Amino acid sequence: MAVVLCPVYGTAASIVFVFSGTFGTFGDHLVRDIMLIIVSVISALALTYISLLLFTFLRREAHTTRQAADFEWHLLVPCLNEESVVAETVSAARTSFPTAHVWVIDDASDDRTGTIVRGLQDFDNHVHLITRVSPNARTGKGDALNAAYRQVGQFVGDNPHRRQHTIIGVLDADGYLSDNTLDLLAGPQAFGDEQTGGVQIEVWMKNRNDKRPRPLNGRWKNLVGKVLIRLQDIEFRTANSAMQLLRVKTGTVGMGGNGQFNRLSVLDHLAEVDGEPWGKKLSEDFELGLKILSLGYRTHYTRDAHVSQEALPYFRRLLTQRTRWAQGLLECASLLPRLRRAKVLNVAGLLELHFLMTQAWLSMINLLVIPILTILAIVDGGTWLWQSTSQLLTLFAAIIFLVLPYAMWGPLYRIRAGAKVGWLNSVGLGLLFLGYVYLTYVFYARAIGRMLTGRNAWAKTKRNADDLRQLDTTPLRIIPTAAPLLDRAVVQELAIELEGREEYAHELISTFAVIWPKRLANVQLATAAEDRDATWDAIASIRVAADMLGATRLAGTAAHLAKFVEAGDFEKLREALPTLEQLGADTVEEIRRDVVAAS
Template sequence: MTSDRLLLGVGAAQAIALVISVTFLTYVLVIVVPFLRCRRRTPGDSAGYGWHFFVPARDEEKVIGTTIGYLRGSFPTAHVWVIDDASTDTTGQIVADVAACDDHVHVVSRRLPDARTGKGEALNVAYRQLDAWLPADADRDRVIVGVVDADGRPAADCLDVCAADHLFGDPDVSSVQVCVRMVNRDERRPFPHRGRYANAFGRTLVRLQDLEFRAAISAIQMNRRRTRTVGLGGNGQFSRLSALDDVRAAFGRPWHGALLEDYELSLHLLLTGHRNEYTDDTLVDQEGLPDFRRLLTQRTRWGQGTMQCGSYLPKLWSSRHVPTIGALEAAYYLLQPWLQLVGTLVYPVPVGVLIYNFAAYPNIMTGWFAGGGWLLFLVYIVFGLGPFVAWGPIYVRRCEPQLGMVRGLALGFAYAAFMLTFYITSWRAFGRILRRRRDWAKTRRNAEFLPDSAAT
């Protein structure tokens, strides 16, 4: 009986592993086709809108000056609202100096003990300050708030693309998320003072983040355009002020306290009947992280944020604004960290059974393997790694054709290995939830790790 139960347990674990894997495989197949078919659309005219960039900045003295300069130079009519979140360096002074001679640059100062309470709260303060600054008769449908990281670089055509007929040109669209690209994806030596292997590893990490955002995430977002569940990111998100007003009216404030406050905003927008859109016709550049430890920290935060946002599932499920296919898509996304926890438990079971059999019956198993058992490994490698490896060639074909297909394939395999980090970060995130830890230190910029002479 005990043996039967053990066999049943092993069978159940293998069945769950198979169903989770095939679900992911099917999902990838569903999102790849429309992604490859998507073509560039005609941009619009940004002149008909008022554009306001919110730039949260906490201890960003290394990058904030150049970011303000870039935004003002690239988008002369746009206003830049820099939120100095009680910086302990010269960030506040740098912004104040620029604002003193440029009426399109605004300082939003936060001071302790009311500061450093999260990015969402910082954005809410900027929202209130913009609200107070705007004339009472402002057309809030045509006032667009963009959120850009302190190292963010929206492409020069970003606002025109966002104003296209199918984006803000469509009155039904409330928010637009722009495709994110890693600005340092071609940097050969992310660690100037370290050795060859450290640099090779670092630049591969950055390249994989670029692949992830411009291929895999972009395809997910394209699919979400159909399911009406486009998610907003922390960099390159644009929203109509009127939509933020609606979220404030319904939920008290536009941004809330989840560690994934940007995705949380998109959920609130969905729940208030708004439509979010996504475009990869333009880009916003941000720094990729070449350091594995910082990457794990960042991904743990994202994992915990996603787990926190899982509390919205009942609301999404009962909302009349969210179509069923959208609720299913959002549920699948929000369950991902939990499925990864389950995966860490069930995926090793078949491997364990195999190892046990090899140890217990070495002659039989060796014969089985040599006599054709290896084919099973081949099948599992193709179907197990395929959904990850495919993104390498897709990325090269769609985003970086100069890399060539051989590198694309190599990147695909590297991406499959890269994805294993999620099994680490999901457990770390789960551990933080169990310990009720919601605090977070921001991800430090690459420039902070360089000597002053090398920083840009």
């Protein structure tokens, strides 16, 4: 298809830019002629690529699930000062996937990250903590993942069959996996194929419905924050997803930093070749995927499972994050010779990767050439825009070239990604997404500048939840503090109901402690979105579980919060959430003292 589309788009671009006369008469000035040809070629390549993305994205290919129990699952969570999110991430993973092991890598955090994870370990032997200390810590995410790889390798043992059927997943500290993830990854399109070395799943923004993503700011800055979050959700669930689906066809699927899964035996092979699986590039995830391909293994992508993460509502943080990603991608160009020598990719795969790696440079050429051509046309032609209908039509065609390929992702976000937005909103979001896409010119320019000047050190991106800690919130006394945190009589009755086995009751109560951070996060997310049904369900889940275990004070608080939901008073509910959070923490500590200590 590309062989047909590229000449067609090339001809159209030549008519618009070279032969229309809008940007000057071709043949008058050699330098301008060269610039016009360059713009035409770049436009043809870009439109061909975008058309391929569109055709691929509109196809629907379902994936088959199998039993996750066919494999052993280990989830790695690299952490540096993640006290605000790590508990809910571990809790979500252990709640959704009871057989999976979660390995938190504390990379010399200054906060309570390690303490929080050790607290969860009191209740769950599938939660592991890897503590890195200076001078061997904070040397890059790749090094942290390599440390975890060695620990997991020791845990799994040397049995080749077991290592072949052990899958290592990587989650950001704020990442939630969809409940179908492991069953889908066990399917024949993924790790059910013995040749598959790595699989990446789709990425969603979990705070996409947040009504007040910038709690320290006013209405307008929150509006900007909401738009930025939604545009990031569009980016990952449409354009980025389409790129990965196209790479499924070309055999060049890339690994991402969140929601990547790799076969342990393939990581072993990489360790034999390179010393360690993960490298030191800023995009160590993408680097890993390229190295997996170079060994002849297959990488795959699926939209049918997803990982949710925080989107950034602050432009400055987004700029920093994306510049880092762009610089990491540029660094990975050094692996292209290795892939060419390996001779494992077909022509389509090599072309796709080389086009991807040159996008930054092509963008910079456009950024320089198009303004120069426009200025020259104005200087030479005076009122050139209005001289003829043909030139107006040419200008309109040029705008279509620049607008439609990017604005279409807004409606596709509604149609194909299933986002709950109206038609008018989807069109408006598409137009906003156009501006968002053109921000890549800024990202690439900064990334190239940093790379050329030898700067590759980056500060960690601040979590949105860290801002909430700056709010002046006073816990509300919703019910009398005389109510017990944990009613021992209820615990004893529970043991009687469970065949008189007190250890069964202890296990059930310990499970409550593990699930608590995720239950709290469900309430927080639903409240932030002001979703009455979701908030009601999340609070009801806490109330029912607390009642069953005899957590009387927590159950009473949840019942009181339900009244705010019923009244639609989300402002009071937000004010009351610190009380719920503190009571939950106190209840878990009570469980730790009475249940864990006694077992």
